[in-house]
Amino acid sequence: MAYAWDRLPVPRKLSDFERKWSRRYDPHCFSGVWRFHDLLPFVPVERCVTVGEGQTLLHLADGVGRYVGINPGGLFLQYEGMNPSGSFKDNGMSAAFSHARSVGAERAACASTGNTSASLALYCSVTRLMKAVIFVGSGKIAYGKLSQALDYGALTVQISGDFDDAMARVKEVSKELGIYLVNSVNPFRLEGQKTIMFRVLEALRWEVPDWIVVPGGNLGNSSAFGKAFFELKQLGLIDRVPRLAIINAAGANTLYELVEKQGLSWKQGDPDGAAVCRYYDEMDAGQRRASTIASAIEINRPVNFNKCIRAIEVMDGVVREVTDQQILDAKAQVGAGGLGCEPASAASVAGAKKLVSEGVIGADERVVCILTGHQLKDPTATVAYHTTDQELFNKVLGSRGVHRAAFANRAVAVSNDLDEIIKAIQLYS
Ligand code: F0G
Numbered sequence: 001m002a003y004a005w006d007r008l009p010v011p012r013k014l015s016d017f018e019r020k021w022s023r024r025y026d027p028h029c030f031s032g033v034w035r036f037h038d039l040l041p042f043v044p045v046e047r048c049v050t051v052g053e054g055q056t057l058l059h060l061a062d063g064v065g066r067y068v069g070i071n072p073g074g075l076f077l078q079y080e081g082m083n084p085s086g087s088f089k090d091n092g093m094s095a096a097f098s099h100a101r102s103v104g105a106e107r108a109a110c111a112s113t114g115n116t117s118a119s120l121a122l123y124c125s126v127t128r129l130m131k132a133v134i135f136v137g138s139g140k141i142a143y144g145k146l147s148q149a150l151d152y153g154a155l156t157v158q159i160s161g162d163f164d165d166a167m168a169r170v171k172e173v174s175k176e177l178g179i180y181l182v183n184s185v186n187p188f189r190l191e192g193q194k195t196i197m198f199r200v201l202e203a204l205r206w207e208v209p210d211w212i213v214v215p216g217g218n219l220g221n222s223s224a225f226g227k228a229f230f231e232l233k234q235l236g237l238i239d240r241v242p243r244l245a246i247i248n249a250a251g252a253n254t255l256y257e258l259v260e261k262q263g264l265s266w267k268q269g270d271p272d273g274a275a276v277c278r279y280y281d282e283m284d285a286g287q288r289r290a291s292t293i294a295s296a297i298e299i300n301r302p303v304n305f306n307k308c309i310r311a312i313e314v315m316d317g318v319v320r321e322v323t324d325q326q327i328l329d330a331k332a333q334v335g336a337g338g339l340g341c342e343p344a345s346a347a348s349v350a351g352a353k354k355l356v357s358e359g360v361i362g363a364d365e366r367v368v369c370i371l372t373g374h375q376l377k378d379p380t381a382t383v384a385y386h387t388t389d390q391e392l393f394n395k396v397l398g399s400r401g402v403h404r405a406a407f408a409n410r411a412v413a414v415s416n417d418l419d420e421i422i423k424a425i426q427l428y429s
Contacts, residue, residue: 001042001187001188001190001191003041003042003231005231005234005235008038008041009038010038010039010235010237011038011237013206013237014198014201014202014206014232014237014238015206017035017036017038017198017202018202020035021035027050027052028045028046028048028050030050030052030055031048031050031052031053031054031094032053032054032055032056032091032195032199033048033050033053033054033090033091033094033095033192033195034048034050034094036194036195036198039194039195039198039228039231039232040095040191040192040194040195042095042099042188042191043098043099043102047098047101047102048094048095048098049094049097049098049101049123049127049129050094051084051090051094051122051123051126051127052084053083053084053090053091053093053094054083054090054091054094054195054199055082055083056078056079056080056082056083056196056199057078057079057082057203057339058076058077058078058079058199058200058203058204058368059076059077059078059079059338059339060073060075060076061075061076061077061334061337061338062075063333063336063337063338064077064333064334064337064338064349064369067330067333067337067349067353068349068352068353068356068367069353069356069357069363070352070356070361070363070365070367071363071364074363074364074365074366074367075352075367075369076200076203076204076209076366076367076368076369077334077338077339077349077368077369077371078196078199078200078368078369078370078371079338079339079341079371080196080345080370080371080372080373081339081340081341081342081345081371081372081373081374081375081377082339082374083119084122084126085115085118085119085121085122085148086115086118086144086148086373086374086376086377087115087118087119087372087373087374087377088115088193088196088221088370088372088373089115089116089118089119090119090122090123091192091193091195091196092119092184092188092189092190092191092192092193092220092224093116093119093120093122093123093182093189093192094123094192095188095189095191095192095193096108096182096186096188096189096192097120097123097127097129097130097182098188099186099188100130100180100182101129101130103180105130105179105180106130106131107130107131107132107133107177107179107180108120108124108130108131108132108133108179108180108181108182109132109133109134109135109170109173109174109179109180109181109182110134110135110170110181110182110183111134111135111136111163111166111167111169111170111183112134112135112136112141112145112163112166112183113136113137113140113141113145113163113217113295113296113297113298113299114136114141114142114144114145114146114149114295114296114377115145115296115372115373115377116182116183116184117132117134117135117136117141117145117148117149117154117156118145118148118149118152120132120134120154120182121134121148121149121152121153121154122148122152124152124153124154125152125153125154130180131155132149132152132153132154132155133154133155133157133173133179134149134154134155134156134157135157135159135166135167135169135170135173136149136156136157136158136159136166137158137159137161137162137163137165137166138158138159138160138161140162140163140295140298141295142295142296142342142377142378142380142381143378143379143380144342144374144376144377144378144379145377145378162289162290162298162300163290163298163299163300164290164299164300164301167183167301167303170183171185183218183303184218184219184220184223184303184304185303185304189220189224190220190223190224190227190304190307191224192224193220193221193224193225194224194225194227194228194231195228196221196224196225196370197212197224197225197228197229198228200212200368201238204366208238208239208240208241208242209242209366209367209368210242210243210361210362210365210366210367211242211243211244211245211352211355211361211365211366211367211368212225212242212243212244212245212315212368212370213244213245213247213348213349213351213352213355213367213368213369213370214244214245214246214247214348214369214370214372215246215247215248215249215294215296215297215344215345215347215348215351215370215372216246216247216248216255216297216302216308216319217252217296217297217298217299217302217344218299218302218303218304219246219255219302219303219304219305219307219308220303220304221370221372222244222246222304222308222311222312222317223304223307223308223310223311225244225311225315226244226307226308226310226311226312226313226314226315226317227307227311227314229241229242229314229315230314241314241315241316242315242368243315243316243317243318244311244312244315244316244317244318245317245318245319245320245348245351245352245355245360245361246308246312246317246318246319246320247319247320247321247322247347247348247350247351248297248319248320248321248322248347249290249292249293249294249297249298249321249322249323249324249327249344249347250292250321250322250323250324251290251291251292251298251324251400252290252291252292252294252297252298252299252300253321254279254283254299254300254301254302254305255302255305255308255319256319256320256321257279258275258276258279258305259309259312259319260318260319260320262275262279264276264309265309265312265313266309266310266312266313269310271306271309276305280300280301283300288300291400292324292327292400293324293327293328293343293381293396293397293400293402294324294327294342294343294344294346294347295343295344295378296342296343296344296345296372296373296377297344297347318355318360320351320354320355322347322350322351322354323401324343324397324400324401324402325401325402325403325404326350326353326354327343327344327346327347327350328343328346328381328385328397328402328405329350329405329406329407330346330347330349330350330353331343331345331346331349331381331382331385332385332386332405332406332407332408332409333349333407334346334349334371335375335382336407336409338371339371339375340374340375341371341372341373341374341375342372342373342374342375342377342378342381343378343381344372344373345370345371345372345373346371348369348370348371348372349369352367352369380396381396381397384396384397385397385402385405385408386405386408386409386410386411387408387410387411388410388411388413393405412424412428
């Protein structure tokens with residue numbers, strides 16, 4: 001989506017946006033998405049829908065930085081789990097929702113690994129402006145997320161299959177029934193997700209960091225981030241663009257395979273589409289399906305693949321894969337030294353650690369890892385990591401190649417006896 005910037009009132013410098021904060025009694029200035037409306041002006045601001053999204057935090061996390069190998073003062077965590085539905089999805093949902101309403105839609109649908117559906121369900125339930133229809137793969141969605149969709153009253157359709165199957169079906173169904181589709185194939189979603197980068201810059205007092213590190217699933221975020229920086233540079237609002245690192249789970253690594261192994265690139269808008277088709281054909285022939293504890297990014301065919309490789313070009317990006325073991329160890333570090341996150345989010349921290357160990361990211365660089373989802377989204381993975389119950393550990397994690405929990409904080413079992421309880425506390429504290 002391109003704007004005719006020369007005919008629009010674009011701020012002369014990024015700090016002009018700070019004036020909006022002084023008017024935070026106005027919901028569109030309070031919103032961490034719509035206070036940047038000048039940079040996503042596809043619907044007049046007074047018609048934009050907000051539920052208070054984007055009140056997020058860029059947190060300097062030296063403890064996690066030490067784990068990653070970054071010098072004190074250099075590692076930041078961008079907590080998108082602080083959004084109303086507990087994930088970054090609300091940034092894009094407020095934008096897609098606003099567009100949907102502007103074209104008079106009454107129903108909206110999405111396929112989801114859980115967070116998009118929670119977000120859509122929340123916007124529908126809070127605003128009462130549309131009805132939500134969500135498609136999820138059966139058994140493929142963490143309980144925290146499923147509970148949200150059910151609680152917010154969305155029509156929840158469980159497809160026997162995975163995210164890719166649900167995605168294919170929701171496209172057919174929304175076309176057939178004329179339902180507005182809010183998956184990140186929808187370009188307005190990406191417009192909203194650009195604001196994650198604007199808030200990172202805002203928190204750094206408009207200084208550009210060296211690296212943005214983000215988990216890669218359907219590749220909406222990475223595409224949106226590339227577009228955000230492309231436009232800021234084009235408008236002369238920044239003088240340089242940070243580098244981008246996109247982190248796949250090793251069990252869902254389409255982007256890593258195609259970009260890093262096969263060397264696929266944007267090529268001025270003419271990427272090798274045949275190579276992508278070949279890759280998917282081989283995947284289907286070998287019956288290879290994505291499988292990772294980071295269920296949010298358990299995706300075979302990322303819908304924003306082309307936009308993402310363009311972002312990689314704009315931001316001189318790299319792609320890495322990390323194992324479920326690395327993801328859960330990184331997640332435990334984030335939990336112990338910050339506000340916590342769900343497994344997919346921790347891929348960014350695990351990926352940053354890998355890139356530092358390879359020497360691609362320098363210890364003295366300024367790095368922002370995007371924590372995409374709240375700690376409470378997937379309690380099963382967290383409890384299984386910290387548990388003393390070997391059976392539970394094996395059932396949830398052993399089958400995924402996770403064999404140790406180096407940073408586990410195990411509960412101490414004590415009989416209901418005052419002396420025993422006091423003894424245990426003295427022993428362990
Ligand atoms: N992290 C979390 C917590 C997610 O929920 C998702 C995607 C991603 C990362 C990947 O982001 O798609 O922009 O590359 N979740 C989608 C969903 C697929 O249905 O909720 P991406």
